[in-house]
Amino acid sequence: MANTKNSRSNKTAHVLNLLTEPGEASKEPARTPAAAPAPAPTPDNSEEVASAIRDALEEDLLSELSEETPVPAEPPLAAESPEPEPAPAEEEPVPEPEPEPLPEPEPEPEPEPVKAAEPQPQEPPQKANPMEDITYINVLQALVEDKVDKYMKQFKMCACRRCRTDVVALALTTLPAKYIVVPEHESVPMLSIYESRYGAAVTAQLIAACQKVSANPRHSGESDGRLRLGAPRRED
Numbered sequence: 001m002a003n004t005k006n007s008r009s010n011k012t013a014h015v016l017n018l019l020t021e022p023g024e025a026s027k028e029p030a031r032t033p034a035a036a037p038a039p040a041p042t043p044d045n046s047e048e049v050a051s052a053i054r055d056a057l058e059e060d061l062l063s064e065l066s067e068e069t070p071v072p073a074e075p076p077l078a079a080e081s082p083e084p085e086p087a088p089a090e091e092e093p094v095p096e097p098e099p100e101p102l103p104e105p106e107p108e109p110e111p112e113p114v115k116a117a118e119p120q121p122q123e124p125p126q127k128a129n130p131m132e133d134i135t136y137i138n139v140l141q142a143l144v145e146d147k148v149d150k151y152m153k154q155f156k157m158c159a160c161r162r163c164r165t166d167v168v169a170l171a172l173t174t175l176p177a178k179y180i181v182v183p184e185h186e187s188v189p190m191l192s193i194y195e196s197r198y199g200a201a202v203t204a205q206l207i208a209a210c211q212k213v214s215a216n217p218r219h220s221g222e223s224d225g226r227l228r229l230g231a232p233r234r235e236d
Contacts, residue, residue: 022048139178139194144171144201146191151203155210162219173202 148168149159157163178198182188195202 027071030085075129114201133184134181135184136179136181137188138172138190139180140175140198140202141168141172142188143198144175144192144206147202147206151206151210155214156216157210158219160219163213163217166213166218167206167209170212171202173204174205174208 143144145168148164148171152159152164157167176196178194180188188194
């Protein structure tokens with residue numbers, strides 16, 4: 001190390017001498033008398049000196065840096081610490097499946113309105129043929145039916161149907177028949193005219209029939225005497 005420092009000092013001293021010598025040489029002409037002739041110009045070697053000084057300084061600086069700078073010792077390898085085991089990841093909660101939306105019920109089709117049955121046009125009632133709606137009536141029978149109840153009350157007879165039918169039948173047996181044609185379901189027209197003509201004969205036959213039936217009644221407790229004109233007589 002001492003030899004190295006001495007060599008560096010020698011180089012430095014040499015550089016300093018180079019720096020100081022040109023200065024001294026420049027000062028010497030100042031002390032010469034003014035009358036002396038100017039020396040011949042010498043070539044300027046300042047650039048060479050500066051380059052030599054710069055090279056010497058750089059070499060000296062590099063040597064100092066290489067010697068003084070200690071080589072960094074490699075740091076001891078740190079003991080490898082065991083890497084911490086990663087903590088077990090928490091189990092992510094399994095998302096519950098979203099409930100599927102229930103299908104919307106399809107609207108029931110509205111029932112079609114039932115069309116009311118169109119009333120069928122009624123056929124106009126056919127007019128009955130007046131020649132077909134006719135019948136015949138015995139005028140004397142109509143007079144007997146009209147007067148029989150009056151005379152049966154006068155004789156205080158039984159008013160059952162059997163006694164009444166017997167009286168009507170006996171009276172018509174002795175009276176002549178007198179038929180006329182009239183519209184059906186209509187009363188005998190102009191009955192008063194026929195009564196004035198045949199009334200006396202009808203009255204006489206009704207009185208005789210009431211006397212006979214009252215003396216010999218044909219009714220019984222089990223029979224109500226329902227007989228109609230033209231029906232066969234029942235024998236008790």
